[in-house]
Amino acid sequence: MAYSQDTIKPKTPEIAAKKNPLDIGELKINLNPKGDKWLKFSVSSQIWLRNIENNPGTAVNSIPQQETYDAGMRRMRLTIQSQITPFYTVFIQVGANNQNFISGGGSGTGTNGAGKKAAFFFHDAYNELAIVPRNNFQTGQLNKNNIYMGVGLHSWNGVSRMTNGSTTKMLAGDLPIFNFPTIEIADQFSRQFGVFVHGEFNRLNYRFSVNKPFATNIKPSIGGGAVDNNQNGKLSFAGYTYYQFFNKEITATSFLAGNNLAVKKILNVGAGFYTNKNATLTQPKENVFESHNASIFGTDIYSEIPVGNQKKEMGLTLYSVFYHYNYGPNYLRTSGIMNPGTADPDFTGQKALEGAGNNRFLMGTGNIFFTQAGFVLPKFSKILKVQPFFSYALKDLKALHEKGSYYDVGANFFLYGQNAKIVAQYSSRPIYDAVSKIIFDRKGEFLLGLYIVL
Template sequence: MKKLIMISFLIVMQSAYSQDSLAIKKKPEELPAKKNPLDIGDLKINLNPAGDKWIKFALSSQIWLRSIENNPGTMVNGVPQDQTYDAGIRRMRLTIQSQITPFYSIYFQVGTNNESFISGGGTGTGATGAGKRAPFFIHDAYNELAIIPRNNFQTGKPNKNNIYIGAGLHSWNGVSRLSNGSSVKMLAGDLPVFNFPTIEVADQFSRQFGAFVHGEFNKLNYRFSINKPFATNLTPAIGGGAVDNNKSGKLSYAGYIYYQFFNKEVTANAFLAGNNLATKKVLNLGAGFYFNKQSTLTQPLKDVFESHNTNIMGTDIFAELPIGNKNKEMGLTLYSVYYNYNYGPNYLRLSGVLNPGTVDPGFKGETALEGAGNNRVLMGTGSIWFSQAGFVLPKFSNILKVQPFFNYALKNLKALNEPGSYFDAGINFYLYGQNTKVVAQYSNRPLYNPTTKMIFDRKGEYLLSLQIVL
């Protein structure tokens, strides 16, 4: 895997050098006049001459190549394995956004996630082989009405304040910026996942059905929603921790606000960028929440059940700072967030993205609380502090930008007897802005003993991610 990452690095560098060389050799009259080579533009069709009725398309693809150090006692496809090489589709999306009238718009996104050689299977799982024909499902589907639009419909000038309302399957989430994070403008190879507090339990890939309002009041950006969570019905073990069970059917409430000290961001959709290559000076301070009554269940005694509320708070800071000579296009991106989670007593979730492993019943050594494959402690009742930083190196090419980055998460959860540190380190290679991105990343995670709930080992994972966005 290390050789694969090095080869990919050399290919990217050679491509950038070749493109620059060609550009130098061309005569001036052969080059496009006044065209930014990084500007690919939108896939947009105007439906009237004024341009206030339109339909816009977006395509994105993230392909992963990995080398995984498996947790002890892992089988892959029925064979014990300490290390696994795999390839998969992390995300593949088609987005359609349309403004039907100046006041009314729709947003629709479909796609697939997490298909590898052994996981993500839909109708193909079984006799035709594991992992084949993964489901293609709806991510977002909502309608939106402009009460006060971003731009005045008559003059076209920006309004100081704006407000929009909408309803449907949406991702106008609460808690933090990262809980509303864009999956195509990430700083690292992936989002940390614990930023979505009900991911794939009471939501559908971080979306819930409901109504929302969002907008701006001068430099204060806000979003609030009332939703109907997806149904959960897990049965807790006697004397065990809380599990997801919202049979009482209570609504959930979420909100997130942030103050923009410098440049303002345009929120034409729900997703907030984690990385804009520090092209503009940005400093945002935010806070948010998520609340769902009677959403989890414990069984302190046999046939005695107690319901618990989910109550999550987050506060964060996001900064992008251009540095030095503008011609060098250097910049620093920083983000830090503190989460306080309360799902009920000793609630704990374990998960591994694109996990290829299953438990080996014949394994005789020390096993991990996390289970098999690349499973890790994801989140639970307690707190998580997460920070990341990236730096765009000085410009040396008209085609390529390079950005090293580092992530760190400290998880202090009630069900464990020791806090755990998780980190990722890597380099982003950007070709034509953020439309094409190659990520080389190493991640490291702790493993907990299932009895002592203390850390006894650590495992790593190498990732090469190939991303295209149009």
């Protein structure tokens, strides 16, 4: 199949495989006859159609609204990878995200309104050097141990597999987002500037980085929870390793698949971390400030198991992860993807602590357990393949007085392998009372997603 930002494939015997009848080839330009200098391209698009049950007290375009229909661009990406020499590569990814009729664009109204002209920016931009390559450049023989080093704006992240998750090989309609511990706060769409190293020691795959987090300077309220404020500018440290018991995965880019349709037997067990000294700030008394370290740890397991008759192409995909987050006392974050809502100033009913629209509590100081599973149904068509899935998150956050359960249920309809699919999904989230901080309601969201990658 065609590569994407997470499936760019080096030309080596290590990944030689039986030709997929749906393979549409690579978007690749060789720069010399030998083929060891090249440019590769990838284009991906994710369009969402949704029906959202809004949180209590929501206004959309200044009109009170309990339910909202919308269409939007979740992700649109262009990826370029260049191998200048067999030892040196450049990786660039640009794109736009989260644009719908009212969010993700410019400010104000009129020509450059709130939903118009979404920002198109660099997601990744780094250079990488092969210290010990995966394959010997002269003989083509596999090196069991390899190591690569790079520098730039990158997503060779720590903590978990899903913190390094591919957005073109997801099991559900989207990643849960709390897998990115500093998303759009101390990072740029889960990327930071820094130096990274990655590679393999036989079956142990590893990645580590030292980065300079993006600056934050939110001012804490007196007696309130910790907020993002890293004004003294300390470095962050991150790492993730996983052991591969069966088939090995190729990590030519940082992105790890969450769904390979269980075509090969995989069992990986991993663990990782992210730390940043003095990342947050509290104000326990007026004009008395205390800094707090951010420390996030995760451990996970990922498995893909082909099932039954090989000709039926059935398979089970499983993933589970446990996160422990410590951002300081009562740190709490909310998020609503492409949120169409704002607070209704005239609302007098029971208010949601999360705020308006489809906001939910994303993460905070505390623990989160997440698990998901999908099963590829027996083959019944040369074109269509169906994979029902389910995911569940249990969030135990210190700033709240009750644990919250979040779930998604749906199915993937693959029309051309993973190059083209449609996702149908229903998601349910709890709603917390603004005063008692306990759950008083639940709201849902229907998603129909159209995904293309070339």
